[in-house]
Amino acid sequence: MAETTLLALFEDIDPAANAIEKLHELGLTDDQISVISGVPVMERMLGRPPQWTNVGRLALGGAVAGFLFGAFLNFGTPKLYTVYVGGQSIFPIPPGMILLFEMTMLFALLSTFLGVFLESYFPNYRPLDYVPEISDGKIGIFFRVPQAEQEKFMDALRHLGAESVGPTEARQL
Numbered sequence: 001m002a003e004t005t006l007l008a009l010f011e012d013i014d015p016a017a018n019a020i021e022k023l024h025e026l027g028l029t030d031d032q033i034s035v036i037s038g039v040p041v042m043e044r045m046l047g048r049p050p051q052w053t054n055v056g057r058l059a060l061g062g063a064v065a066g067f068l069f070g071a072f073l074n075f076g077t078p079k080l081y082t083v084y085v086g087g088q089s090i091f092p093i094p095p096g097m098i099l100l101f102e103m104t105m106l107f108a109l110l111s112t113f114l115g116v117f118l119e120s121y122f123p124n125y126r127p128l129d130y131v132p133e134i135s136d137g138k139i140g141i142f143f144r145v146p147q148a149e150q151e152k153f154m155d156a157l158r159h160l161g162a163e164s165v166g167p168t169e170a171r172q173l
Helices: 013-025 055-080 093-119 132-136 147-159
Strands: 003-010 033-037 139-146 164-167
Touching (some): 003 013, 013 033, 055 093, 132 139, 139 147
16 A cells, blocks of 8 residues: 655644644554654654664763773873973873863763764755745644545644645655
């Protein structure tokens, strides 16, 4: 059975949340529904499951790597190239704390940037579902339905306050 992608545009969050609930009642699963918005909308505001990312793990891994690199610079370098300076310790602790902190933060920031870059699939050269009205503050709900049942879904969402409901296709941005 052929599926078609429909787009419903909503002016506000409440009708969009009601529409997602109605789509669930009509038998659609969360992997068949996609919500896009010009402003950040939390998943739980729309009754959607939370999205999990690996950015936090990558940032933590980067922080650990930065701490280890800073420890190497602070303790490894003086051990490799020992320079005795008038009664001072070979391993400088106060400047070493600054070095540890800076390397930890540098590596955490770099790995976070890399994680966000990889998780967003940037750059993306394939066509994406998008309509210009999303940039004007509307909320768009894309959902895939069997072609035979498309009218039932369109009527249900129009009754819930959708400005427009209709078929859409992916376009190059």
